[in-house]
Amino acid sequence: MSYTALYRKFRPQIFEDVKGQDAVVATLRNQLKAQRIGHAYLFCGTRGTGKTSVAKIFAKAVNCEHPVDGSPCGECPTCKAIADGSSMNVIEIDAASNNGVENIRQIKEEVAYRPTEGKYKVYIIDEVHMLSNGAFNALLKTLEEPPAYVIFILATTEAHMIPLTILSRCQRYDFHRIPIDVICDRLNDLMEKENIEVEEKAIRYIAKSADGALRDALSLLDQCIAFHLGQKLTYDMVLEVLGAVDTDVFTKLFDQILEKNIVGAISTLEELVIRGRELGQFVNDFTWYLRNIMLLKSAAGMEEILDISSDNVEKMKEEAQKVETEEIMRYIRIFSELSNQIKYSTQKRILIEIAIIKLCKPQMEQNNDAIINRIIALEKKLENGVVVSQDNNPRQSIMQSQGAEQHEQMPQQNLINKLPAAVTDDLKKIVNEWAAVKSACGGITKSYLGKATVTIGNNNELMLVLDDKNAYEYLSTNKANCLDELKTQIADRIGKDVEVVVKHNTKNVAAADAYVDITKLINFDITEENI
């Protein structure tokens, strides 16, 4: 017995069967009932939302011998011929593979002949945005003055790629992503008809994965059923087949990231790889998990709109308590960037590992939210009032470190580790000498240097960020050799040439807020006078 894919078997045949596109369907039916049929339609929307199905129903409806309330009867010879694809009145063209001028010319020639039976010839051009410029121009002429018995239905996922001249000649209909609940209902319906038992949780997971495309949902369901033919389809089976990951694993990974436990997080990833999970899917799902935690954190009552089971909600609320909003937003940003990169990459695992390390180490990034994360980490340490030294010395407070005997209590080596960024020895020395360097430069240079936020550039060089445009221009163009003077002063003190970058702050916030000023972070006053 041959097997028909669900989405073919249950392709809607009448308007009533079309799910989730009520506005489009209602408008088209009204036109049909009033006999005010246009000759050019443009159906826009994401894949799998019913554009072609609606186009075919429309083609049937205009040709049907006994239409019922704007819908085709499905019984007359014309309806049947269109349904089984034998009708000469409906011509489907895939513009992705027929995108040249020649293909459109051929249509123009055919259009000259009246339909031998039925009232209308309907041309459905799918993926119409793929047409070449020449083909669009050729089509334009036909669209301008088509014979009365011709209807064009152009379908596209990329409406912005359609020339304005074409757009202006079509009635446009937007097909929206179908809500999860509507997809669930449809899937449950079909499973009942097919006599297949399915767990509600399994259906919801498939509906969510389909991301608003009913056709994708049916294909996914098909895959799962084929794998476990004749059995009740459970949530676990669906996860297995789709290569998806259970929420428990996400919770474990999330905890490891919060604890900055890179080794643990990487080995959790390793487990997923060994279990054969699809990594692209994993990245998407984990991004959703993070997004749900963010929503649970941002307002009470969010669980109503989240698509998660009640036991998971409790678990995720606990997780939400552990993280700052800024931190989770940074996680989401990194993971959504990752999901774009990973699509075409053959090194998915490495990219995910890099992302995990980035999550655990905000100091690896130079942008605003990473710096905010670093500040949060610092603030937490300050709140605790303690800095733990590497060699298990007793805890020492930062307040103490500013005291008189700090040299003995806080060896240089330990202080470096407490900095949020990897500050090199040389930069640290410069920070210690910064006041002296500024004074030695003197004059305008001194006062402009005073306006700079001193921070670390991408390559660990010394970076001076200035809000003041004059100061920036003066320093960056090395006016009166001021930059050379600065470098000489630094070199005299630390015995090395140092790279200095001058940057104009073009952000909406002041440089002092946008960048971490290393001269203000921690007092490094530990260089001995006699060195």
Ligand SMILES: [Zn+2]
């Ligand atoms: Zn009919």
